Amino acid sequence: MTDVESAVALDLAGLQALVDLLAAEGYTVLGPTVRAGAVVPGRVTTVDDLPRGWGDTQEPGSYRLRRRDDEALFGYAADAISWKSVLFPSRELMWSGTRTADGFSITAGEGSGGLGDPPYAILGIRACDLHAVAIHDRVLQERALPDVHYAARRKDAFLVTVSCSDPSGTCFCVSMGTGPRAESGFDLALTELLGDEHTFLARAGSERGRTVLDRLGSRPAADGEVVAADEVVERSTRRMGRTMDTTDIRTLLYDNADHPRWDDVASRCLSCGNCTMVCPTCFCTSAEDHTSLAGDTAEHWRVWDSCFTSDFSYLHGGSVRSSTKSRYRQWMTHKLASWIDQFGTSGCVGCGRCLTWCPVGIDITEEVAAIRADPRPTAEQTPIEQTPIEQGGGG
Amino acid sequence: MPVDVADPATAAADALLPRPFRVVANRRETSDTVTLELEPLDGDGLAFAAGQFTMLQAFGVGEVPISISGDPARPGLLVHTIRDVGGVTRALCAAEVGDVLGARGPYGRGWGVSDARGGDVVVVAGGIGLAPLRAAVLEVVRARSGFGRVHVLYGARTEDDLLFGDDLEEWAAEPDTEVAVIVDRAATSWPGRVGLVTELVRAAAFDAPRTLALVCGPEVMMRFVGAELTARGVPASQVRLSLERNMRCGVGLCGHCQLREYLLCVDGPVLSLDAVRPQLGIREL
Known part of the structure; x- marks a missing residue:
């Protein structure tokens, strides 16, 4: 832990006390819940709302809940839907306007949340998703003109991370340096211990977190509990489903923009955009204008978009990226390479959702490995095709 | 409480709201292209550098990025030359003198x-x-x-x-x-x-x-x-x-206008050839 704080132990009653305290402090308390056959973000008022005894089995193109033979509350890998859905909801009203005698008048959108109003306390956010939040802070907030709605939801969010104890077959956070235990960026960090007693080893990662812990009346953790918590993390680290070698990945992908592997993956990819929807860092959005039939009122919405659609790169006359090959290349190159140029960090946190939720099971780690195993660098100066110059368009 | 300094969050939100501009001239250039001259209904004009663009809006139809074709020494007059190639540009081209359009910006790096x-x-x-x-x-x-x-x-x-x-x-x-x-x-x-x-x-x-x-x-x-x-x-x-790519926000948040590492609405639209030569050689990038 970078932020060395003495650990304390909470039992189930202590965890309930934490939920109650956060609710009493005015937070909308959210956490993992079981709904529609998956672990997804939901409202949490009691520990019974958490996915007690549920685990998950995730492989490329496959997600199933499974019954565990214990009472673990956080015994699944990653929520099927990331916390992006709460901090950066799929639809946001940017402004609404009315036509007036003198043109129009416009009112800025108030900002909204999908699961109640901020401030949010998020219980059980994984280390991978905590990294995704940090990435969104850079992408959406630390900008010349920030996304003010994201910033408002993010500002007071109280984040309680829980170390991953049972990673899935699609997880690769260890190779991305993002898990399975969070090192920073949280208010409280818990590790679930399923020994004779069901306890949670808790550490504070912020002043707010320290204050909350002090008010919970927890007891200091025993040495054995600290060791047991470390063992949980070590066991998870050894059981990662996958790995990605990110050595010089920016150069690798830039230099291999015409690699035949892009054709290969394009022959499997359905260009459905699932990967972009479930990715906790994909941030691309479009704008939609909704107008009343008479045209006197209008709303301007910001909505999630996907680089896998033909509309995404549309310019008059056609799409820049009309082939699936070019769209997959854009997504993966952005995620793993150009993101580094743009935001100083990879856009991938190794959560594995893009593998799990790909209907044909495309595995981003496998695609990188295939190019790495047989690189075909494009020459710096690609010969420009001898198409005639059409002088009409542009601008 | 004194409010002489705008709250940064409010200022940032307001920067993304279209401001009303009145059409003071609509000159037909060609069969599909017009030049609009616009004056702000409230406040100052948009001081801009040659090569910058605005997000220009036809109320209730939508907004699109359009380069500023006017004189940078006359920021009080916002001039846009627009080709009718889609729903929004059609509505913009059809704007009549006295109509009010929305504009926000200016955005991007200009010619220098x-x-x-x-x-x-x-x-x-x-x-x-x-x-x-x-x-x-x-x-x-x-x-x-x-x-x-x-x-x-x-x-x-x-x-x-x-x-x-x-x-x-x-x-x-x-x-x-x-x-x-x-x-x-x-x-x-x-x-x-x-x-x-x-x-x-x-x-x-x-x-x-x-x-x-x-x-x-x-x-x-x-x-x-x-x-x-x-x-x-x-x-x-x-x-x-x-350079031109699809743009939806104009401020680098929507991700549409990427040319590999560049977000053209903030890193461009003007870039030097040495910065983009490899990218321009790759099809469908």
Whole structure:
């Protein structure tokens, strides 16, 4: 832990006390819940709302809940839907306007949340998703003109991370340096211990977190509990489903923009955009204008978009990226390479959702490995095709 | 509580809201292109640099990025030259004097015209690409003695597609300034040249190492013009291209306008050839 704080132990009653305290402090308390056959973000008022005894089995193109033979509350890998859905909801009203005698008048959108109003306390956010939040802070907030709605939801969010104890077959956070235990960026960090007693080893990662812990009346953790918590993390680290070698990945992908592997993956990819929807860092959005039939009122919405659609790169006359090959290349190159140029960090946190939720099971780690195993660098100066110059368009 | 300093979050939110502008002129340029002159209904005009753009909005229809084609020395007048190629641009082109449109911006990095001071300026335009270059030429003409030779090389599909006829004549009358026009195809009555704009680049006389070239047009045209200019000896770092991608937000948040590592709405739209040459050589990037 970078932020060395003495650990304390909470039992189930202590965890309930934490939920109650956060609710009493005015937070909308959210956490993992079981709904529609998956672990997804939901409202949490009691520990019974958490996915007690549920685990998950995730492989490329496959997600199933499974019954565990214990009472673990956080015994699944990653929520099927990331916390992006709460901090950066799929639809946001940017402004609404009315036509007036003198043109129009416009009112800025108030900002909204999908699961109640901020401030949010998020219980059980994984280390991978905590990294995704940090990435969104850079992408959406630390900008010349920030996304003010994201910033408002993010500002007071109280984040309680829980170390991953049972990673899935699609997880690769260890190779991305993002898990399975969070090192920073949280208010409280818990590790679930399923020994004779069901306890949670808790550490504070912020002043707010320290204050909350002090008010919970927890007891200091025993040495054995600290060791047991470390063992949980070590066991998870050894059981990662996958790995990605990110050595010089920016150069690798830039230099291999015409690699035949892009054709290969394009022959499997359905260009459905699932990967972009479930990715906790994909941030691309479009704008939609909704107008009343008479045209006197209008709303301007910001909505999630996907680089896998033909509309995404549309310019008059056609799409820049009309082939699936070019769209997959854009997504993966952005995620793993150009993101580094743009935001100083990879856009991938190794959560594995893009593998799990790909209907044909495309595995981003496998695609990188295939190019790495047989690189075909494009020459710096690609010969420009001898198409005639059409002088009409542009601008 | 004193409120003389705006809350940064409110200021940032307000910066993304379209401001109302009244149409004071709608000049037809060609069969599908008009030039709109707009004045702000409230507050000051938009101070802008040549090559920047705004997100221009037809209320209830939508908003699109449009280059500013006006004079940077006259920020009180927002001038946009718009080609009717879709739903929003159709509504914008149809705006009548007195109508109110929305605009926010200006956004992006412009031409950096002042970098050409003391040297030659070669402006190469294809089609509607002359619109953002008009702002650059007006800036040069306004401080004409500060620059060396000036070439405006302009290619269009046909003579009927030529924009800014009066401007072209005025610019040609400036000292040491050449305006050359070429069209893809022409009726027999066209007295001018027929061919590609690269031919004009080849024929123009300029001091290549001390030249700043500003290029805007279809991407394939810019690749050929860039190759021609560098073959003539203009350093790639002194060849600037205005690039176009789908833009939805204008401030680098929506992710649409990526050209590999660039977010063109904030890193561009104007970038130097040496910064984008590898990217422009890759299909569908």
